[in-house]
């Protein structure tokens with residue numbers, strides 16, 4: 280997320296009031312969101328069908344979206360980009376323009392009930408203005424998107440390969456062309472858990488046959504990941520939302536690429552390597568591929584084959600425990616950020632980080648340490664990743 284313009288300029292009166300409300304409700308966020316949804320479903324029962332049976336992740340998402348909007352309330356560019364994306368993303372849920380006033384009314388009632396010391400006519404008016412602006416940006420973006428893209432794609436599973444007891448490579452054929460860029464992700468809904476959507480990165484650059492693949496690790500209590508790994512079979516049909524994410528390659532430069540992928544986080548890194556190969560411009564690409572143990576380096580063969588085919592590519596496996604075997608010779612042991620620190624400096628490189636949230640957090644520090652400025656480090660939003668894993 281870029282720095283907010285509001286950090287340089289004084290906050291507007293509405294921003295001050297909105298942030299005051301957010302600060303007051305933050306410690307009781309769970310109560311506010313539970314109350315909000317109860318009110319919404321009691322007063323507008325038809326809206327219940329738009330939400331999943333299990334509301335646990337959903338509750339966090341609403342609050343995080345509100346926090347993000349409140350943080351950037353004075354920064355029109357960041358706010359509009361964020362909300363437009365959110366509005367487009369809501370198309371797959373079946374959200375209609377007339378749902379927004381119902382949500383706004385229940386949201387304000389929930390805030391009024393829990394932000395008792397900061398609520399009053401002025402704060403309420405500030406929230407009405409903010410919510411009206413927020414919903415208009417989301418409604419407009421959804422309407423614009425409707426003219427150019429479907430709300431979702433159906434995609435048939437064409438192959439399912441179990442690489443470890445809990446990691447599968449799943450390849451699907453979308454029912455209509457699916458435009459995306461290497462390094463991006465999509466949202467996936469399985470037929471077994473309706474309305475539960477999770478993000479997965481594409482594991483390949485766009486292919487001429489239009490097929491898409493994902494690397495999925497089944498995590499305990501993961502609705503979608505367990506269904507994708509242990510239940511999905513060729514012939515099953517899943518739904519995909521629109522592509523998202525800015526972990527993409529700038530093809531106007533010839534800078535080197537430093538890519539760090541932990542666990543299934545290697546998926547978008549592999550897509551980026553394929554993208555560089557397809558563009559035919561030789562630029563150095565250094566990949567650090569980390570996993571807990573040698574057995575967990577489930578895609579090492581593919582990465583080593585790519586390395587053999589492309590002299591500009593170097594792949595370093597790093598395992599947390601035990602020796603990493605690479606063509607019969609052992610290599611790094613430890614955590615990915617520590618391995619990256621042993622190399623470099625990487626001046627004039629663009630960096631890409633993909634994997635568990637802990638890796639993204641400490642990986643950024645390691646990359647800065649080897650000479651890469653923060654504005655050249657790309658990764659997906661940590662908030663999205665936290666709720667993506669299951």
Ligand SMILES: NC(=O)C1=CN([C@@H]2O[C@H](COP(=O)(O)OP(=O)(O)OC[C@H]3O[C@@H](n4cnc5c(N)ncnc54)[C@H](O)[C@@H]3O)[C@@H](O)[C@H]2O)C=CC1
Pocket residue numbers: 464480496540541542543544545546547569570571572597598599613614615616632633634635636637638641642658659664667668
């Ligand atoms: N676009 C993205 O950023 C993508 C993210 N993912 C996420 O990647 C994760 C993959 O999970 P697993 O395969 O179980 O990975 P994992 O937990 O086995 O971690 C893989 C490697 O990352 C490093 N690592 C992990 N936690 C770290 C920490 N706190 N500090 C420093 N290094 C750390 C270690 O080198 C470890 O061996 C999931 O959470 C998934 O959602 C998956 C695909 C794409």
